[in-house]
Amino acid sequence: MRREDNPMKIAIIGLGNMGGGMAANLVKAGHEVHAFDLSEPALLKAGENGAKPYRNVRDAVADVEAVVTMLPNGKIVESVVTADVIGHAPKGALLIDCSTIDVATTRRVGEAAEAGGYPFVDAPVSGGIAAASGGTLTFMVGGTDEAFHRAEPILSAMGKAVIHAGATGAGQVAKMCNNMLLASTMIATCETFALAEKLGLDLQTFYDISSKATGQSWSMTSYCPVPGVGPQSPADNGYQGGFATALMLKDLRIAMEAAQSVDASVPMGVRSEALYAAFNDAGHGGLDFSAIIAALKDNAFGPVGA
Template identity: 70%
Template sequence: MKIAFIGLGNMGGGMAANLVRAGHEVHAFDLSPEALSKAAENGCATHSAVPDAVAGADAVVTMLPNGGIVKAVYTADVIGKAPAGALFIDCSTIDLATAREVTQAAIDAGYDMVDAPVSGGIAAANGGTLTFMVGGSEAAFDKARPVLEPMAKAVIRAGDSGAGQVAKMCNNMLLAIHMIGTCEALALADKAGLDPQTFYEISSKSTGYCWSLNDYTPAPGVGAASPADNGYAGGFASALMLKDLRLAMGGAETAGASVPLGEHAAKIYEAFVEAGNGGKDFGAIFTTL
């Protein structure tokens, strides 16, 4: 299959490489010359403009920073430029309204489109073990599944258009709450005289079990290996977590949902990012305790 991949950042670069490994012909675009060079090393054909990348494509996959960019790219450079009948898959994490607006514009122009944000981070993007939360019609989902599977450990249809974005904002709000609680518990254990590794051994096998503790322990030298063991470099940047929390807060306001812990988590990450820590892994909240 000929696949155009637009957006080769920390996540997109690894995702595109996995599509190449699966035997697809991948045509890539990014504004960064370094990202394009790496994509070429990974077997992608590279292009200097989006319309060139999507020309003749069976499917277009995008992984872009925000809703404004997603809308601009699709309306200016993808819709009407990709062949009639091409499938569009947007893996960006964006606001629900924009996701639905862009999808409807694509459908009106005769294309199938799904929103398919991801969970798993950079390591999963490189390893082909992402979880895709897909919003779109059943027919569009069936077309998208074989494109997504080489990049995934799970591909799940969340519902109709926009449902993938709803799943993502709820998942990452929960992740932020879990991470802050995990950091607080590890810090409390240490300050109250309990060895943090001993606490990890106990809680990771008890009701405190959660991904942030068991698989991504935010205390250096404790539990599972994570960015905490590398000065909180790499991983999932706190600025991106704040972005996702803001999307969740906007979604909660629109839906009329009460999310007091989500609001508190957003305030904590906002203060952390404003203090200059946006590039650090989101587990670096531990350092504030």
């Protein structure tokens, strides 16, 4: 990884499956990273990776040039930013929220940050745990041109692509639409593999054909839900790691709320949310979202046409 010519002091708040890898890559790029999380093991790991652990958000942000948040939901993001970052980080520090949250909360947090003298971008990510660790995430960024240009070199240390989607909130719009599409294509991919197997077609043969035909998709060729077929994916590890079903369901619910707010017709999104909700409620929320193939094979969602 290329080291930055102008290393910065950067606080990263939230060291879960994604934030921990992101913090490590900022360190590798030469930045001084102040790390905070409620989890003691996460803090210890961040320290082992070269970050400075802090047990208080306000202390972590006290003298930094940028703050990156990677938190579970909008309520927590808004609380942390408004109570512990604004007024405690130096005025003018850049705030980068990489969490996946609803657009309304994002815009509200952005307005609060900018009113307090802090440039703000929303920069949700695509790529999953492996990409976070490997520094190959894709960032979809919402914010002013000036804030984006300040954020770009920081995000580039953690990702392979940094794309300016538009004004504040546009990054979240891009993320929710992308993940709604991903959910739908993964279900369709799982359905077709399950059907091909029941009809007696060898699954490697089906992959070899469809991956080069009009049915090709990222869900098939980069993240195949069948063990031993295609590139390495969570399917080859018992559906551990990757992108948890519970997180996919969270993103789908955000998308459904957004669709309802603008009266958009999203029948595939609605059905995908219902199927992932059922799969999650059956106790599979911790499995990668491609594990839904097992439920489809078992006709867990009802008979043909249900």
